Amino acid sequence: MRSDRIVAxxxxxxxxxxxxxGLSIPRAALQREPGAGAFPMLLGVLMSVLAVALFVxxxxxxxxxxxxxxxxxxxxxxxxxxxxxxxxLKRIGWVALTLAVYFILLKILGFLAASVLFGVIYLYLIYRxxxxxxxxxxxLLAAFGFLLFEVLLKVPLPEFLESIK
Amino acid sequence: MGGFExxxxxxxxxxxxxxxxxxxxxxxxxTLIGVLPGVGPVTGIxxxxxxxxxxxxxxxxxxxxxxxxxxxxxxxxxxxLANIPGESSSVMTAVEGYELSKKxxxxxxLGISAIGSFIAGxxxxxxxxxxxxxxxxxxxxxxxxxxxxxxxxxxxxVAALSTNNVIKGLISTVIGLFISIIGIDALTGExxxxxGLMGLLDGIDFVVxxxxxxxxxxxxxxxxxxxxxxxxxxxxxxxxxxxxADEFKRCLAPILxxxxxxxxxxxxxxxxxxxxxxxxxxxxxxISKTPExxxxxxxxxxxxxxxxxxxxxxxxxxxxxxxxxxxxxxxxxLLAGFMLLGVxxxxxLFTFHPDIxxxxxxxxxxxxxxxxxxNLPLISVFMQILRVPYxxxxxxxxxxxxxxVYSLNNNTFQLWLMLFFGIxxxxxxxxxxxxxxxxxxxxxxxxxxxxxxxxxxxxEGHWGIFLQRPISLALFxxxxxxxxxxxxxxxxxxxxxxxxxxxx
Numbered sequence: 001m002r003s004d005r006i007v008a009x010x011x012x013x014x015x016x017x018x019x020x021x022g023l024s025i026p027r028a029a030l031q032r033e034p035g036a037g038a039f040p041m042l043l044g045v046l047m048s049v050l051a052v053a054l055f056v057x058x059x060x061x062x063x064x065x066x067x068x069x070x071x072x073x074x075x076x077x078x079x080x081x082x083x084x085x086x087x088x089l090k091r092i093g094w095v096a097l098t099l100a101v102y103f104i105l106l107k108i109l110g111f112l113a114a115s116v117l118f119g120v121i122y123l124y125l126i127y128r129x130x131x132x133x134x135x136x137x138x139x140l141l142a143a144f145g146f147l148l149f150e151v152l153l154k155v156p157l158p159e160f161l162e163s164i165k
Numbered sequence: 166m167g168g169f170e171x172x173x174x175x176x177x178x179x180x181x182x183x184x185x186x187x188x189x190x191x192x193x194x195x196t197l198i199g200v201l202p203g204v205g206p207v208t209g210i211x212x213x214x215x216x217x218x219x220x221x222x223x224x225x226x227x228x229x230x231x232x233x234x235x236x237x238x239x240x241x242x243x244x245x246l247a248n249i250p251g252e253s254s255s256v257m258t259a260v261e262g263y264e265l266s267k268k269x270x271x272x273x274x275l276g277i278s279a280i281g282s283f284i285a286g287x288x289x290x291x292x293x294x295x296x297x298x299x300x301x302x303x304x305x306x307x308x309x310x311x312x313x314x315x316x317x318x319x320x321x322x323v324a325a326l327s328t329n330n331v332i333k334g335l336i337s338t339v340i341g342l343f344i345s346i347i348g349i350d351a352l353t354g355e356x357x358x359x360x361g362l363m364g365l366l367d368g369i370d371f372v373v374x375x376x377x378x379x380x381x382x383x384x385x386x387x388x389x390x391x392x393x394x395x396x397x398x399x400x401x402x403x404x405x406x407x408x409x410a411d412e413f414k415r416c417l418a419p420i421l422x423x424x425x426x427x428x429x430x431x432x433x434x435x436x437x438x439x440x441x442x443x444x445x446x447x448x449x450x451x452i453s454k455t456p457e458x459x460x461x462x463x464x465x466x467x468x469x470x471x472x473x474x475x476x477x478x479x480x481x482x483x484x485x486x487x488x489x490x491x492x493x494x495x496x497x498x499l500l501a502g503f504m505l506l507g508v509x510x511x512x513x514l515f516t517f518h519p520d521i522x523x524x525x526x527x528x529x530x531x532x533x534x535x536x537x538x539x540n541l542p543l544i545s546v547f548m549q550i551l552r553v554p555y556x557x558x559x560x561x562x563x564x565x566x567x568x569x570v571y572s573l574n575n576n577t578f579q580l581w582l583m584l585f586f587g588i589x590x591x592x593x594x595x596x597x598x599x600x601x602x603x604x605x606x607x608x609x610x611x612x613x614x615x616x617x618x619x620x621x622x623x624x625e626g627h628w629g630i631f632l633q634r635p636i637s638l639a640l641f642x643x644x645x646x647x648x649x650x651x652x653x654x655x656x657x658x659x660x661x662x663x664x665x666x667x668x669x
Contacts (some may be wrong), residue, residue: 003596011336018343018358024356034621036350036357039614043343050336057332057655078212088389095388096588102567115567119560126388127556137557145564153216155572 004058012051019044095126111150111157123165179221179531187224188528188625188669192535194559198232199239199255200547206236206495207604208383210373211459212562214502215561222506223521227528228608229502232481233495234286234529237438238536241278241471242547242615246271254438254474257466268336270343272405277416277464278471279540280408283423285472286533289479292428294526295487298515301487305512309619310631316613319434319490321647324602326433328332331651333598341603344369345610364578371501373570373579374607377586378600379494380566384559385591386402406541412464419449419469427473431480434492441477442470465596486510486522490609494601497608504608 018037022040027033098121105114119138123129129137178184198209210232217225240255245262258278259398307315324334346356348368359365408416423445430441450459450471460468488509491497503510514522570583590600624630632638648663 007596033352034618034626035303036353036355038621039617040343040346040357041344042617043339045344046339047336049338050332053332056661063476078272092385092591095385096584098585099563100386103577103584106567106571106577107582115564119564122560122563123556127559129554129556137560141557141561141564146321149568149572153572153593155568156575157568157571158577 001058005055008051008055008058011054012048015044015047015049015051017044018047031153054106095122098126106158108161110160112142112146113156113160115145171519171523172527174520175525175527176530178524179204179227179518179528183221184224184227184528186525187529187615188231188532189535191228192238192539193586195232195235195237196239196547199236199533200242200550201558204232204383205379207375207498207601208379208562209236210495210498210502211236211372212380212565212569214372214375214498214505215572217506218572219405219658221504222508222518223524225506226503226508226521226525227532228307229499230525230529231532232501234475234478235536237286237475238279238282238540240474240545241282241448241467242275242540242544243551245274245278245467246548247551254442254477255471256439257442257470260460261463261466261470264460264642265467270464272401272463273408273412274464274467275401275544276406277408277412277468279406279537280413281416281420281423281468281472282475282540283533283537285427285476285534286479288421288424289368289431289476290526290529290533293479293482297487297526298482300483301515304488307512307636308634309616309623310637311640313613313616313620314370314631314637314644315488315490315618316609318378318640318644318647319484319492319609320602320606321644321651322434323492323605323634324599325647325651327375328587329599330597331655334602337593337598337600337602338606341606342610342613344374344440344603345607346614350661362578364576366584367574368583370573370579371498371604371608372505372573373582374586375498375501375604376566376570376585378590378603381583381587382590382594382600384563385587386594387555387559401544405544408464416465416468417464420472421552422448423469423473424476427476428480430473431477431492432483434450434484437481437493438474440654442474445469450652467628477543480590485526486514487512489495489514489612491605494604497601497604499589502609546627 002032018040022037022044025035025037025040027035027037036161083152092103097120100138102114102118111116116135116138119141120134123134123137124131146157172426176188179188188340189404194209194213195206198204198206210229213229213232238253240250241258241262244250244255244259246266248259248263248266250256250259262271262274262278265271320338321331321335324338325331345368349356349359349366353373356366426445426448427438427441430444431437446459446466446469449466451458453465481492481496485496485500487499487510489499489509500510508514508518508521566583567580570579571577573579593600593603615621620630621628630637
């Protein structure tokens with residue numbers, strides 16, 4: 001598989017980097033201790049060897065991975081709207097971006113407001129739920145999370161304008 | 166104190182009202198996790214780990230263990246009624262149980278699953294109480310080279326047995342080991358792979374990686390198909406769940422056989438509940454007088470498979486408690502839970518924390534009774550959870566992930582790491598890389614490095630130490646044999662093999 005070969009090359013580069021970094025870590029003053037670099041060097045070697053093994057095995061003609069009947073997957077596949085890959089990746093990209101904005105907003109709007117906003121966008125825009133039910137669900141879940149962590153478990157959650165204070 | 170007295174003492178610990186409450190909460194949440202497709206035990210335990218911080222270790226571990234074996238029970242419900250296994254260990258249950266459901270015998274299949282799981286789970290816990298101290302006694306003689314060898318064997322077995330491509334399994338493990346060394350080295354104070362980021366100085370928390378790789382990556386995977394709610398399912402009256410005396414008699418032998426097989430397979434690293442359930446199905450079919458009935462809704466098969474995965478869940482506690490080595494993704498998360506609570510599993514657990522250890526084992530007996538009580542009359546109640554639309558459930562998982570990760574040390578840097586691991590987990594899943602070995606590498610990384618460095622310190626830098634001591638030599642011979650066998654398989658048949666499990 002081409003993707004396996006690309007992964008193998010990335011892994012090989014990573015292996016060399018990890019090995020070199022391990023090599024550059026000075027040995028401890030204690031003569032008997034192999035030092036903080038020894039284990040990374042070992043990992044670097046293992047990564048490189050496995051990368052070569054993956055590259056070589058990816059080139060071999062092989063059987064496709066066969067699985068025993070997994071009804072869940074069959075049901076999921078049957079149910080799934082088969083969209084082209086870019087459309088699916090776009091949706092995942094949007095959610096990742098929404099999550100990233102949510103993390104930034106947590107420190108500006110505080111946990112409750114940021115979570116409600118994230119929840120509404122997630123349910124209304126991504127999952128196409130109705131706006132009122134999205135709002136209701138988002139408020140309910142954010143309030144539950146707040147009660148559980150801030151009130152019951154005493155975890156100080158981000159407050160309004162915390163990053164500016 | 167003998168084993169029996171210690172177990173009795175364990176009951177004193179487990180039977181306190183607060184610990185009974187933790188066990189109840191654990192098995193209830195575990196059953197829910199088992200019922201819900203897309204939320205496996207790894208995700209469930211990782212999401213709830215932050216809730217246990219600062220709590221009494223015995224209670225917290227009873228809660229986490231309850232979630233783990235509760236999920237094994239719960240997995241049967243959706244398998245039988247909707248052909249959707251909540252866990253991979255319930256795949257064969259779905260094959261047979263759903264056929265029974267179509268014939269209107271779904272209630273009895275659920276009933277026999279719960280009863281079989283109870284019997285096998287209890288036998289498994291009895292065997293655990295019996296074998297664990299003996300193995301711990303042997304393990305106490307292990308030095309660093311033996312531990313290093315043992316971990317290498319475990320990593321390789323997990324990669325070989327629980328994945329369909331051993332090379333990818335090993336790569337996943339090595340990446341996990343690499344993540345574990347990021348941060349300041351505890352022994353020398355050297356910074357390793359921190360890339361100048363302050364947030365990486367303390368290393369990367371296991372919970373962040375587990376939630377990212379499992380909970381967040383799962384959300385991304387489900388976004389691809391825009392999973393819709395599961396259809397409404399029929400509720401059962403209690404009477405419909407009970408098998409007849411004749412049916413129970415026919416199922417008893419498969420349940421007992423599955424209990425023994427499941428326990429033994431569960432003890433092996435990497436094998437776990439999923440492989441155990443497939444092996445049991447194959448064994449029952451081969452010794453059955455009516456093999457033609459298999460695949461068409463065979464009650465004995467359901468009883469066997471469901472019993473087997475519960476016995477395996479108990480068996481998996483043997484290496485975890487006695488050696489501190491988990492054999493699967495879910496036991497790796499449990500090990501992380503032990504460590505977060507300041508309780509190091511391994512032979513010393515029997516000496517330093519007997520209260521916690523035997524309390525945990527005793528709580529499993531109590532948990533098994535609770536699960537029987539929960540599973541039979543409350544099946545209809547658990548089915549209600551399936552009415553929650555997936556978008557709402559996924560938002561709840563998202564918020565719980567954010568809260569859990571943020572609460573680790575109250576900063577948003579961890580959230581970015583979680584998102585990074587979510588994306589990484591999604592990409593690796595798409596490329597067919599197994600994720601449980603990565604968790605295993607991560608959770609055992611520090612111990613592995615410690616054993617490696619201590620061994621080389623003992624030998625003053627000579628690598629021969631790993632082959633000079635008899636137990637260590639034996640372990641490295643086993644390792645070489647496994648690797649040689651795998652290499653021959655790859656040369657003959659290619660890198661992929663028939664996938665038997667995605668055991669988590």
